[in-house]
Ligand code: FAD
């Protein structure tokens with residue numbers, strides 16, 4: 001491919017594979033795929049290609065490999081670091097999995113579900129529930145993100161505490177490699193030590209090593225008893241004490257434990273219609289926790305209520321609301337899940353998705369706020385997240401930085417302040433959102449040189465021509 005006629009021929013070849021319905025080239029059809037959820041990254045593409053089967057994905061990838069055209073896999077396009085957005089310039093296609101959206105099989109004896117990569121997460125949750133099982137992956141974008149995207153970002157969400165990350169929920173994976181070959185691996189085995197665990201390479205690879213086309217996922221017993229509590233706590237340290245108290249009271253039945261700062265809640269109340277303050281008095285911090293039991297009966301509620309009363313006596317909790325109905329509980333979770341949306345339009349937000357050992361979290365929150373305020377007085381911090389996993393979404397607005405100022409958008413000085421504090425505590429600069437293009441240049445500062453070298457070698461071994469989602473996760477050596 002080279003001259004314009006070449007592009008036409010290439011697109012004709014793709015059309016021959018996926019049909020008219022699977023190829024979009026008109027700018028109004030392509031445009032939504034060229035910008036990320038945050039509206040930070042924009043790019044160009046020759047087409048959005050929507051194959052309907054693994055064979056079609058394989059043929060499309062092979063055609064791209066022959067023509068030297070880059071492939072940017074895209075799921076629900078809800079990712080937070082521009083990983084699904086093509087580069088400006090246009091020598092690429094966006095490969096959307098949205099037509100491969102079938103649940104292929106639910107096996108109740110084996111407790112597994114086999115899906116195509118384009119399945120929307122909430123559809124898988126719903127199909128599992130209809131079969132009397134739980135698929136525990138749950139996050140704010142679940143109504144539009146796809147399992148292929150979840151796998152490729154190794155998404156976390158609110159139930160990691162009990163069920164693990166996406167990586168922990170996978171038994172088998174089918175992948176189309178950058179040369180078009182299909183690596184079939186839709187095995188539903190809980191034990192399989194036949195050499196390297198290849199599927200794990202592609203989980204969290206953000207589409208840089210291949211295209212995930214299908215997966216076998218684990219199912220779990222459905223909870224019979226569920227309880228949500230929203231507690232006002234004086235500090236993050238008190239929140240961590242509360243987590244320890246709940247765990248010693250009810251063990252692994254704590255399935256979610258989320259921290260919410262007062263300012264995060266205020267943003268939701270300000271920007272999301274129909275929301276209201278769950279408690280009468282303001283508190284600097286809150287915890288939203290979910291507890292589940294696969295046995296029915298009064299045991300869970302009694303144990304949690306007793307632990308919460310002890311927490312009030314110990315000064316860990318100043319007030320608590322336990323919703324009386326599922327609708328009330330859902331309203332609390334909607335509040336928590338609306339924080340990203342609510343903070344989107346308040347100003348230019350510098351986002352950080354960090355993780356730390358539990359013992360370092362409270363100290364980090366204190367120190368980071370002081371460091372930011374010393375350098376940029378009046379900085380407002382939106383701190384919330386999966387405290388039980390040591391994962392905070394530590395975002396901030398810096399006075400004078402505007403959303404329409406490209407220089408402010410590109411500035412990395414705020415990130416550097418935050419990441420230096422994270423790095424000093426052996427934390428991670430990306431707990432669950434990935435690297436994408438947003439952090440590709442920052443990663444080498446915070447990951448070991450040998451680790452980066454191994455990543456580059458893996459990338460070069462699987463994708464020597466560098467056509468699979470170039471410019472994301474790891475830059476070529478040199
Ligand atoms: P996309 O954004 O389309 O793609 C993400 C990456 O995966 C890209 O690199 C893309 O190339 C690659 N990819 C997509 N499909 C495939 C495939 N089939 N094969 C190979 N590569 C592929 N994330 C969390 O981890 N936890 C949260 O709690 C959370 N909450 C969120 C809340 C909101 C409101 C929003 C908008 C996002 C949230 N996210 C969260 C981020 C995002 O939803 C996740 O990263 C999600 O897993 C992305 O899925 P997607 O289908 O939208 O992927």
Ligand code: ZN
Pocket residue numbers: 156157385386393432
């Ligand atoms: Zn999150």
